[in-house]
Amino acid sequence: MSRLIVISNRVSKPGKSGNQGGLAVALSQALRESRGIWFGWSGEVTDHFTGQIGFAEYDGVKTATIDLEEQDVDEYYNGYANRTLWPLFHFRIDLAEYERDFEGGYNRVNQRFADCASPLIEPEDVIWVQDYHLIPLGQMFRDRGLKNRMGFFLHIPWPPTRLLVSLPHHSKLVSSLFAYDVVGFHTEEWLESFRHYVEKEMGGTVKGDTVTLGDRTIEAVACPIGINAQAFAKAADSDAAQKMHRQVRASLQDRALIVGVDRLDYSKGLEERFNGYARFLKDHPEYHRQVVLAQIAPPSRGEVESYQQIRATLDALAGRINGEYSDVDWTPIRYVNQGYPRDQLAGIYRAARIGLVTPLRDGMNLVAKEYVAAQNPDDPGVLILSRFAGAATQLKEALLINPYSPEEMSDAINRALDMPLDKRKQRWRAMMDSVEKQDISWWREAFTSRLMNAQGKTGLSGKETVG
Template sequence: MTRLVVISNRVSIPESGKPQAGGLAVAITGALNEYGGLWFGWGGKVSQSSTSRPTTVQHDNITYATLPLSKEDYDDYYLGFSNEVVWPVFHFNLGAMDFRLNYAKAYQRVNERFASSLSTLLEGGELIWVHDYHLLPLGKALRGQGVSDPIGFFLHIPFPSYDLLRALPGYRELLDDLLHYNLLGFQTDNDLHAFRQAVIETFDAVVFGDTIECNGKQVRTGVYPVGIDVDELAGEAERSCANEQARQLKQDLGERDLIIGADRLDYSKGLVQRFNAFEALLTHFKHRRQRTMFMQIASPSRSAIPEYDELRRQLEEMAGHINGTYADLDWVPVHYLNKTYPREALIGLFRSARVGLVTPLRDGMNLVCKEFVAAQDPDDPGVLVLSELAGAAHELSGALLVNPYDVHAIASAIEQALNMPLDERRERYQQMIGMLRRNSLFEWRRRFMEHLSQQQADAQSSA
């Protein structure tokens, strides 16, 4: 079987006695185990200087190869261009973009260093799968190293509309970078349409079927919504019922209803609007006072970027304001937790909640909402309130879809969810769990790998 090479900004190296970080890492590891291969990327270390000599670790039939980043590259490539330029533009937040020339140079430099280092590990005749926005130029850089094997790229975040994209200095070069891949994967039809429109407007590209022809290149495109391992998460949720923390939470809640949000601390997640919506619920639906509790878990993220640190302070102030206004001796309405919890703990919390509140201002997919659904008791499921601007909204029509900027609409949706009859809750749950099974994490991996392998077969047949 053809060897698989996976490249991502961060590499998840297994550690003895520790579960692997995240379902996506499990899916990628599963593909590598199936094909045998190499996982290459940044190892998470910051060193005094750059190096192109990777450190390798072998686990079973997978080689993990990692490079450190210098302090300058960490600041300018990772924090700078990736997360203060590409991330905000692709999440429709131009006001947060901080473009600097040294950021752009570092982004190109690190991608070229990754390509140079990786090329020494390639054997030829492989399938190469590149992941996400940190590595947009990597395909072109690999071509510059003489790599001719099929290269696929999957974008985990949204792709912006053409008008937004044009606000990003150097956007033409980034579009041209993407045209050096053989297969481009997106989360939703909207993202694929936005990319096609951009290359048509910029380069007069021609689209026929799922293929783009531009500047003498042909690139296959497709939509591959990332999913979850439904059976594993449902099993974890059932087992969580016997967990001491879950029993204690149920006892503490009593007859009160739990509304839960769990997100990485990021301005794209709509957390400020979500806190305002919960306050609107307590203001306009007064019977919910004493009867509901809102728990927001916000895992720390990118604290070196000022916008993230400011967001943390703002949410702490908002939680204090709401609790100071509405709390009573035996009831605290908002529990704001700025820390990271293991997935098994989150799944238990999801199982106990009556409402899952997932309201990003923009999201490529959002797996938290899918995990919330999978964690529910099929006989007595909670209700998902979901932003219509999350990629998952295209699949989860059983959720109550809301405009994440409309705090009163969110409050009304929470009220509707808390009042929803059992039969309707079950019907909505069945629609969503059925969709999650059809678009599972493993189906996402299978479809992308199948199409990438087809690119290899087509290239060999035409050689």
């Protein structure tokens, strides 16, 4: 049996499986089954890069990690990945920063990944590279003579051609994807944007699931990621979840809870969400003192200026809304800048009458699926979901809205609060069926089955990197 080699920016630390996300759990299962290796950055910074690999093993999963220099982190991670590619791929061209040093750092770290990981890879191994941090890594492996089957999965949106062409050396970045055998996206929309770019900008051809550029043909597929639905539903019945549920309900004093759970990021539409909720409070004074919005937003990427700005904006906006509408025993927004373990989150989800998931753009958004999975089948809540989240293509029974419209959000909140039990149960059941059918195991197996059947490639001629 071929080993699976998973390569990602960060590696889930051994010993933390109880709080691992769904992706980490799914990849860990695949790695155990294939005796594979998970390779990536340790998250630690070193004064001088040595390429020394730290090996660890926990619960049958072997990990291999390297430390990076501070300059690497600044240019590759905080720079090109999160100040160039992330905003551009989320359609925020106004926030994208194009600096040559960022580009150079991105290539340098990908080269370091290739140099360090190559000696660990055996001829029959199957390589699966994860996400936008490592787009050119496959071509760098080909440059080093690796002929293994290789796949790449993009966990964020693929931007329209008219935006992608604003990226310096965009064609070299896209060309490097043709070193892989299978390239995956969450939705047909992101896949179609990729196909359009290859056809219109590069003169490639599309036939079914195959995309050809010159003498290279790859499979490009839509394969939406899921969650471990049964495990999350079970977590919602755990002691920790039930304790959190009781605490939340007791604090609400019979008020309806609206919950949002998002990393603090401008793509999540938090400012628009607060404004939409404020519009609801303005439009529906009869619900004053009857509802509470709890927004859980753990900070992220604090070194990046745009993230500092969004945090300051939300702090001010929450304060203004609470100042305008609060009473001595009611605060309409509970704004929390910390995260919670998954079992406690499940309890919070179950306590909420409404799950408010309104990103401006999202590759998938697993919070929407987690909210559905955590609901009490006998008294489920209502999911309000942005039509610009990848999850909207699967969870059609949610109340789908335009997150840019405060009026639509206000109307949806009112509709959700007024929705009778039979309608809530009907909508929830349809969404839960989808979440259970296309779960995290389905996603992993759907992608890896294609990858395992790939023939393996020799790569493009020459050294194609970004810049």
